[in-house]
Amino acid sequence: MTDSPLIPKEEIPEARHPFAEAWEMFRRNHAAMVALVVLILIILAAIVGPYLYPVDPFDMVWAPFSPPGADGFLLGTDYLGRDLLAALIHGARVSIVIGLAAAVVSVVIGVTVGALAGFYRGWVEELLMRITEFFQVLPTLLFSMVIVALFGASLPMITFAIGVVSWTAVARITRSEFLRIRELEYVTASRASGAKNGKLMFRVILPNALPPIIVQAALMVGSAILFEAGLSFLGLTDPNVVSWGQVIGSNRQYILDASFTVTIPGLAIFVTVLCISLVGDGLNDALNPKLRQR
Numbered sequence: 001m002t003d004s005p006l007i008p009k010e011e012i013p014e015a016r017h018p019f020a021e022a023w024e025m026f027r028r029n030h031a032a033m034v035a036l037v038v039l040i041l042i043i044l045a046a047i048v049g050p051y052l053y054p055v056d057p058f059d060m061v062w063a064p065f066s067p068p069g070a071d072g073f074l075l076g077t078d079y080l081g082r083d084l085l086a087a088l089i090h091g092a093r094v095s096i097v098i099g100l101a102a103a104v105v106s107v108v109i110g111v112t113v114g115a116l117a118g119f120y121r122g123w124v125e126e127l128l129m130r131i132t133e134f135f136q137v138l139p140t141l142l143f144s145m146v147i148v149a150l151f152g153a154s155l156p157m158i159t160f161a162i163g164v165v166s167w168t169a170v171a172r173i174t175r176s177e178f179l180r181i182r183e184l185e186y187v188t189a190s191r192a193s194g195a196k197n198g199k200l201m202f203r204v205i206l207p208n209a210l211p212p213i214i215v216q217a218a219l220m221v222g223s224a225i226l227f228e229a230g231l232s233f234l235g236l237t238d239p240n241v242v243s244w245g246q247v248i249g250s251n252r253q254y255i256l257d258a259s260f261t262v263t264i265p266g267l268a269i270f271v272t273v274l275c276i277s278l279v280g281d282g283l284n285d286a287l288n289p290k291l292r293q294r
Contacts, residue, residue: 025286032282035275042272046096049089057087057242065258078247078261079254087247088268094243095225095269098159102224105163107217110170111206117171118178119201125175132171140165141230148236155238162227170216177209211287215280222276229269244269 026032055061060081061073068076068084075084117128147161181187182205190204225244231237232245233252244265251261 022286026282029282029285031278032285035278036282038271039275039279042092042275043096045089046092049092053086053089055083055086057082057090059083059086065254065261067258068260068264075264076258076260078251079258084247084261084264087242088244088265090242091244091247091265092268092272094155094241095228095245096221096272098155098162098228098243099221099224101159102162102166102227103217103220105160106167106220106224107170107213109164110167111174111213113167114171114174114176115178115201115206118175119182119197119205121179128171129175132168135165136168138165141227144227144231145234145236148231153231153236153238155241158228158231158237161231162224166220166223166227170213170220173212173216174209177212178205181205181208212284215284215287218276218280218283222273222280225269225273225276 061083062071062077062081064077064079064081066073066077066081068074070076073083073085075088078084078087113128113132117125117132143165144161147164148158151157178201182200187200187204190200195204228237228243229245229248232243232249235249237243237246237249239246239250247265248262248269251258255262
């Protein structure tokens with residue numbers, strides 16, 4: 001009786017954690033990595049910047065419209081003589097927080113609607129999808145303007161207005177994932193073992209449907225920042241709070257006389273949203289199992 005050949009231990013591939021594989025795939029996307037580093041620097045500037053540069057963005061510190069670099073002001077001053085660098089640092093915190101909070105609101109609404117529609121199907125799906133289509137065909141910026149104009153231009157209301165008009169994409173993605181996953185064998189086995197609907201939805205199906213939802217949520221942060229800038233440009237913002245959109249909106253009348261007062265915060269928004277989009281693309285590649293197998 002001959003011994004059966006054994007595979008050498010060193011030739012057996014080690015099982016890797018899915019997160020390790022996703023991180024390795026994300027690292028291969030150089031654009032996403034650079035964008036992630038820039039985004040981390042922006043977030044750090046928003047957190048520690050006010051302590052390193054303790055200038056009140058509402059203080060009139062010098063003559064209006066001082067160009068960048070003049071009189072010791074790195075980014076110049078606005079139409080009231082306020083320091084643009086201080087406004088940019090303080091505005092980063094508000095703009096990023098609004099983007100994150102609005103994305104959370106959108107994800108909560110979208111996941112709830114999409115999960116219920118994809119899991120129960122039938123008349124529940126029909127009703128929820130008709131509601132989703134109603135919100136989808138509404139002009140989102142106009143709808144958010146109406147909400148802010150009716151209920152006030154406070155930061156919580158602006159955040160809610162942005163979130164409540166932006167959830168339809170998340171709902172459709174969640175519904176399609178639930179429709180796909182609910183028919184898989186492990187879901188059928190969980191249902192046969194007596195798992196209730198709530199457990200099936202949020203402990204069995206939802207964790208496996210998260211990758212595309214995470215990608216969409218990351219992209220929605222950038223969209224929310226753009227929404228806030230659009231509302232601020234139209235004057236629908238809290239005048240007592242500094243954000244990048246508020247800086248653009250307050251200086252919009254002087255765009256031809258001192259374009260840097262609008263260009264500089266506009267570039268901040270552009271770079272931040274671009275970095276978020278690139279990170280979202282990197283997450284899409286990293287969390288897609290088909291791309292990881294290539």
